[in-house]
Amino acid sequence: WDGKKATIHGFKIWQEQGRGITIDGTISDSAEDTLKVGLQDINVEYILDLVNFRSVLFQGLATGTAIGTGLLSSPHATADITVNNFHFNNAPMGTLKAKAGWGDTPYFLALDAAITDKDRGHTSLIKGGFNIGSKEIPDGLDLKINTKGFNLAFMNFFTKDILEDVNGQATGYCRIFGSFKNIDLEGDLAIDHASMKLPMLGTKYHLRQDSVHLRPGVISIEAMISDDTATPIAHPFRKDSNTPNDIPHTARLYGRLMHENFKNLHYDFDIQACRLLGYDFKDFGESSFYATCIATGDIEVKGGPGRLNVNINATPEAGTVFTYNVSTPEALTEANFITFNDATPLLQSDSLARAQSAHIPPISS
16 A cells, blocks of 8 residues: 555455455556456355345355456446355345446446246346445335246245245246335236245135236235145035136135335235135134134135234035134133024924925924
């Protein structure tokens, strides 16, 4: 260092496993002086932690070269990086190859990238970048993604309080944008196939060849879903149920997942079901009842983290079981959400009608 520039020869931080950083070149205010940084299997998540970027997770091991000029006056830099075992929000995506540039637009790191995963049939083209260090514009990102076979498991990072084990692939366009603290999405995707669990219902559903519309604050879904029943029971669909679907163990779903930059998530789904498994718990747990419900009709599901409201206009089908714990008097008096009706008058009326029709004595009370 001579007061105006620093010259670096063979600076190296290395691990025995072959992971490390090398630096060579000159740091000055001259556009002719160049600094070269070599990366070998550097942890991307660790680098992003250094700049406090945690709204979404980018993970993997980066290898490549970055070159900077005029770093003490008008810094410009380019990078050609490959990220192996790339993950987005813990979801494996494949191999990321990216070219990045800094300096052409103030405080903006431009990105042109492609992700490929031959094993999963996934290809994504990404253009956009990151705003960093501006006093006028909050630090953030704006990435436009055209994709085929995109791994939907990235949604688990956002929906863990509502859904579990979101898996599948989608094809279409998605934009990820906003400040690092307020990420949002927009775009339109076609679901190639997907599955997810609803822990509050104890059920798992599969989607196929359906659409997802991403808008700021809202994810809208129009889908044909099927439950996880291993052996669907053949049963003619009742035309008087006002449901256009006639395939057992499926339903038409229209719904929205609403959020405030992926905080305060809540949902609103309308379901038109045909013999759909809509609720399935096999033991009491901490509740006073458990049930398996297979139903045909209309179901409205609303709620959010720790909250579930279900309105049902449906007929229970064969296989439905409701088990209630009446082992103590308190179990009856404290369960205000259940109303018990005496069915004896209805049974007597039915018995009388059948007896009159068959001219046999009715069942006595």
